[in-house]
Amino acid sequence: MEKPSKIPATVITGFLGAGKTSAIRHLLQNAKGRRIALVINEFGDLGVDGEILKGCGIEDCGEEDVVELANGCICCTVADDFLPTIQALLDRADPPDHIVIETSGLALPKPLVKAFAWPEVRTRTTVDGVITMIDGPAVADGLFAGDPEAVAAQREADENLDHETPLEELFEEQLACADMVVINKADMLDDAQLQAVEATVARHLRPAVKSLRTSHGAVDIAVLLGLDAAAEDDLDSRHSHHDAAGEHDHDDFTSFSIALGEAEAPEALLARLLPVIAEHGILRVKGFAAVTGKAMRLVVQGVGDRLQHYYDRDWQPGEERSTRLVIIGETGLDEAAIRAALAS
Numbered sequence: 128m129e130k131p132s133k134i135p136a137t138v139i140t141g142f143l144g145a146g147k148t149s150a151i152r153h154l155l156q157n158a159k160g161r162r163i164a165l166v167i168n169e170f171g172d173l174g175v176d177g178e179i180l181k182g183c184g185i186e187d188c189g190e191e192d193v194v195e196l197a198n199g200c201i202c203c204t205v206a207d208d209f210l211p212t213i214q215a216l217l218d219r220a221d222p223p224d225h226i227v228i229e230t231s232g233l234a235l236p237k238p239l240v241k242a243f244a245w246p247e248v249r250t251r252t253t254v255d256g257v258i259t260m261i262d263g264p265a266v267a268d269g270l271f272a273g274d275p276e277a278v279a280a281q282r283e284a285d286e287n288l289d290h291e292t293p294l295e296e297l298f299e300e301q302l303a304c305a306d307m308v309v310i311n312k313a314d315m316l317d318d319a320q321l322q323a324v325e326a327t328v329a330r331h332l333r334p335a336v337k338s339l340r341t342s343h344g345a346v347d348i349a350v351l352l353g354l355d356a357a358a359e360d361d362l363d364s365r366h367s368h369h370d371a372a373g374e375h376d377h378d379d380f381t382s383f384s385i386a387l388g389e390a391e392a393p394e395a396l397l398a399r400l401l402p403v404i405a406e407h408g409i410l411r412v413k414g415f416a417a418v419t420g421k422a423m424r425l426v427v428q429g430v431g432d433r434l435q436h437y438y439d440r441d442w443q444p445g446e447e448r449s450t451r452l453v454i455i456g457e458t459g460l461d462e463a464a465i466r467a468a469l470a471s
């Protein structure tokens with residue numbers, strides 16, 4: 128008797144703003160008739176990524192194929208939110224050919240992969256691969272490398288302490304779980320910088336895991352899907368800082384959303400954001416803006432101090448023209464001061 132085939136699921140992980148949504152958009156545009164269901168998890172209470180993907184007007188990608196898990200962190204709500212979502216996708220009369228899961232930039236991939244080993248889903252689906260997207264310029268800038276001298280001094284003081292910064296830890300964890308690494312934003316780096324990023328990344332990978340370079344997440348679907356890794360059977364090789372401690376929490380990071388009035392012009396909005404991002408060390412800004420006199424909605428995207436914007440679609444009838452942004456940073460972010468600075 129033929130073995131019942133399992134529906135493959137690909138987990139796309141990677142730091143805030145690395146290019147996960149861009150890669151998924153590229154995937155959907157090049158799906159060649161394959162029915163892909165998306166599960167999207169975001170940090171922050173505005174579903175920006177889901178909105179962007181729904182707004183992109185790709186044929187074969189109905190709104191019912193995009194499932195958003197907005198409350199909290201997917202890796203901490205596995206049993207409550209994530210497993211029922213996967214089960215519902217598998218139970219559809221017309222199940223998808225492939226499930227793609229975009230984790231929030233702050234999520235640890237391993238607990239998710241672990242969920243696929245649960246009896247409820249194990250016989251019906253398998254983790255085809257964990258793809259870790261890397262923000263090339265952020266790694267080149269040393270965002271994930273702590274101050275080496277400070278680390279050495281701490282180690283000397285106490286051997287048993289965990290000395291890594293939350294950012295380093297996430298970076299390592301996301302790489303340690305990878306079946307393939309995509310170094311994105313190659314367009315912003317020269318060859319020497321790319322080689323340095325590749326060397327940094329390689330130190331944290333399991334043996335035989337490869338990295339490739341790309342821009343705007345433009346990876347061939349044949350490369351991204353079909354790795355056939357069955358990652359849920361291979362959990363032990365994927366080292367995690369949290370294996371012993373059990374669940375992690377997200378006390379290290381914080382987010383809030385802010386509503387602003389219409390912007391006079393995109394440039395005026397960016398000019399308002401930039402100094403605040405720099406002063407408060409904001410990691411990620413994203414959302415939508417209403418621009419005076421413009422029928423279209425402006426998408427605003429910031430990773431560190433790199434800001435981008437573009438108009439994606441018209442404001443719909445009945446939709447409130449508003450400017451709403453999610454702000455994400457490390458815990459301790461001065462929300463009141465940021466609100467005050469942006470409102471003024």
Ligand SMILES: Nc1nc2c(ncn2[C@@H]2O[C@H](COP(=O)(O)OP(=O)(O)OP(=O)(O)O)[C@@H](O)[C@H]2O)c(=O)[nH]1
Binds near residue numbers: 142147148342343435
């Ligand atoms: N220059 C350049 N910009 C890129 C590239 N890929 C993505 N971006 C930009 O980087 C920003 C973040 O990209 P996303 O695809 O939204 O990243 P993400 O990983 O989904 O972000 P989160 O969901 O917030 O973690 C957007 O402004 C993109 O347009 C690239 O290869 N080159």
